Amino acid sequence: MKVLVIGSGGREHALVWKIAQSPLVSSLMAAPGSPGMADNAICFDVPVSDLDGLVTLATDQAVDLVVVGPENPLCDGLADMLRENGIATFGPSKAAAMLETSKAFAKDFYARHNVPTARYGVFDDATKAKAFLDGFKPPYVLKTDGLAAGKGVVIPQTREEAEAEIDAFLSGKFGDASSTLVIEEFMHGEEVSVFALCDGTDVKFFGAAQDHKRVGEGDTGLNTGGMGAYSPAPIATPELIETVMETIIKPVTTGLAADGAPFQGVLFAGIMVTDEGPKVVEFNIRFGDPECQVLMMRAKSDILPLLDAAARGTLAAQPDVDWTHDPAITVVMAAEGYPGSYAKGSVITGIDAVNEMTGVQVFEAGTARNEAGDVTAAGGRVLNVTAIGESLHYAADRVYAAVDDIEWADGFCRRDIAWRALKAH
Ligand code: AMP
Ligand code: GLY
Numbered sequence: 001m002k003v004l005v006i007g008s009g010g011r012e013h014a015l016v017w018k019i020a021q022s023p024l025v026s027s028l029m030a031a032p033g034s035p036g037m038a039d040n041a042i043c044f045d046v047p048v049s050d051l052d053g054l055v056t057l058a059t060d061q062a063v064d065l066v067v068v069g070p071e072n073p074l075c076d077g078l079a080d081m082l083r084e085n086g087i088a089t090f091g092p093s094k095a096a097a098m099l100e101t102s103k104a105f106a107k108d109f110y111a112r113h114n115v116p117t118a119r120y121g122v123f124d125d126a127t128k129a130k131a132f133l134d135g136f137k138p139p140y141v142l143k144t145d146g147l148a149a150g151k152g153v154v155i156p157q158t159r160e161e162a163e164a165e166i167d168a169f170l171s172g173k174f175g176d177a178s179s180t181l182v183i184e185e186f187m188h189g190e191e192v193s194v195f196a197l198c199d200g201t202d203v204k205f206f207g208a209a210q211d212h213k214r215v216g217e218g219d220t221g222l223n224t225g226g227m228g229a230y231s232p233a234p235i236a237t238p239e240l241i242e243t244v245m246e247t248i249i250k251p252v253t254t255g256l257a258a259d260g261a262p263f264q265g266v267l268f269a270g271i272m273v274t275d276e277g278p279k280v281v282e283f284n285i286r287f288g289d290p291e292c293q294v295l296m297m298r299a300k301s302d303i304l305p306l307l308d309a310a311a312r313g314t315l316a317a318q319p320d321v322d323w324t325h326d327p328a329i330t331v332v333m334a335a336e337g338y339p340g341s342y343a344k345g346s347v348i349t350g351i352d353a354v355n356e357m358t359g360v361q362v363f364e365a366g367t368a369r370n371e372a373g374d375v376t377a378a379g380g381r382v383l384n385v386t387a388i389g390e391s392l393h394y395a396a397d398r399v400y401a402a403v404d405d406i407e408w409a410d411g412f413c414r415r416d417i418a419w420r421a422l423k424a425h
Contacts, residue, residue, distance in 0.1 A: 001064045001065060001304065001308070002062060002063045002065075003027070004029045004031060004065070004067070005030045005033075005037075005041065006031055006048055006068045006073060007030075007068070007069030008032050008037075009365050010290055010363040010365030011363075012070075013037050014293040014297075015292065016028065017040055017296065017361065017363065019067070019303065021302070027042070029043075030042070030044070031043070031057055032047055044057055049072070052081075054082075055085055055087075058085070065089070066091070067091070068265070069289075071100050071286050074092055074265075074285055075100060076094065079091040080093050088311040088312055089311055091265040092264055092285050093262075095260070095261035096261040096264075097285045098261070099252070100147070106282065108122075110252075110280060112255070113255035115255075116278070118184040118272075120185070121182070121183050122182050123183065129181065130163050130166055133162055133183065136185055138156070138159065138162070139155050139186050140156050141155055142154050142166065142184075143183075144174045144182075145177065146174075148174045148177045149225060151174075152174050152177055155186070189274040191271065191273070191281065192209075192233050192235050192236050193229075193268060193288050193291045194207075195208065195295065196245065196249045196267045197266055197267075197315060198315070199310045199313045202316045203245070203249055203250060203315075205245060205321075207231060207232075207295045207298070207321070208231065208233055208241065209230060209233060209291040209295060210229060210231070210420065212414060215339060215414075218416065222339050222340075223339070224334075224338065224380075224381075225380075226288065226291070227332045227414045228329070228330055229294050230328065231291070231294040231327065232298075234420075234421050235420075240273065240278060243278055248271070249267060252267065263285075264310055267283060267284075268287060268288050290330045290365075293328075293363050293384045294330050294386065297361065298327075298388065300323060301319070301321045305318060326390055327418075328386060328389075329386070329387055330387075330417075331386075331417050332381050333411045334381050334382060335366075335380055335411060336410045336411065338381065343377075344376070344377055345376050346409060346410040347408075348376065348377060348382070348383070348406065348411070350405050350406040357402055357405075360399070364383060366378050366380060366381055366382045367382060367383070377408065377410060382411060385402050385406065387399035387402060392421055396418055399417070
């Protein structure tokens with residue numbers, strides 16, 4: 001099978017690394033790919049924003065399956081264009097991707113299909129938005145309607161701060177993404193990311209993980225795209241997963257199909273486990289980054305037949321995914337300054353040696369190579385140092401031993417990834 005993976009981040013590196021292990025692959029390609037992926041895939045220099053270029057590439061290469069990593073091309077309709085050209089695609093249509101494209105759309109969709117989530121209002125007028133705050137106690141939750149790379153949520157602790165944020169959102173703090181804003185009730189509880197494959201009709205649980213969204217240790221500081229993840233998450237008991245599948249995931253997939261937008265790909269439910277049961281924080285229409293990295297480390301099954309079946313509507317015929325019980329942890333090494341501004345170009349050494357360590361794999365999220373062939377930092381989130389072990393403590397010791405062996409003067413990471421589960425053991 002000829003497979004093309006779209007994207008260039010750590011998530012896509014992990015997908016490429018795992019798919020490359022499938023005996024079914026005859027040729028593995030990536031666009032644009034990354035220097036880290038080049039060990040396993042032929043990289044084509046077509047950016048994810050060039051939808052026509054990606055379709056041409058897939059057609060020219062007679063690709064059997066396209067696996068789309070990031071949300072932006074899906075929200076812009078890449079999967080529709082590929083399918084119109086007869087190419088099987090793992091990733092939802094533009095219509096189904098609306099769940100992630102617009103938080104206002106998503107909230108209205110949950111209300112129509114009885115999916116449990118926080119109370120909310122949608123505004124493009126500051127006076128009305130501020131008045132709506134009367135119905136809530138602090139902290140307040142403000143979200144951009146549009147995509148903002150995981151950073152479009154602020155949680156002001158006071159009314160005064162919330163009102164100032166409303167003004168900032170509506171005057172373009174996040175550009176067009178915040179010209180409409182969603183105000184939500186604050187949900188108390190523990191968060192977990194739950195994944196499910198869907199082929200338009202059937203769904204299959206595809207693992208759970210816990211992310212660490214805040215930049216600082218102890219879950220402090222600004223929200224980021226994710227600073228580390230681990231799986232399995234003790235909170236994701238079989239009972240909780242069953243409840244999430246029955247009361248959240250299946251109503252969403254049947255709701256999308258009923259609305260004429262059947263979902264093919266992976267659904268990522270951001271869940272808050274509250275005293276009243278699991279509720280949706282948000283849905284994403286692609287794998288989590290960095291959650292995907294730990295799922296790929298833990299999947300014993302060949303995932304390619306599952307991704308292909310999701311793309312072709314034949315998921316029911318596939319066996320359930322076989323996961324190792326061994327926990328995996330991924331630690332994001334980011335450039336000093338992230339999620340604000342940061343410098344690029346500093347040299348990173350030690351990755352090859354770390355990849356030789358048992359149970360350790362470094363996925364490259366934002367790297368380049370300089371003229372001397374050194375690995376250099378080229379993004380905010382730069383490396384995903386990932387390790388698996390017989391216990392969570394073992395995985396944590398390994399992952400931080402690996403982090404300590406990587407030399408990168410301008411990098412930082414959180415030292416407390418998986419703290420919740422480690423504390424419980
Ligand atoms: P989102 O981009 O919607 O996933 O939000 C980013 C993060 O903000 C979530 O992972 C939560 O930690 C937090 N958050 C978002 N919405 C709420 C809410 N209604 N109540 C509590 N925390 C929230
Ligand atoms: N790690 C959260 C996300 O991918 O949105």
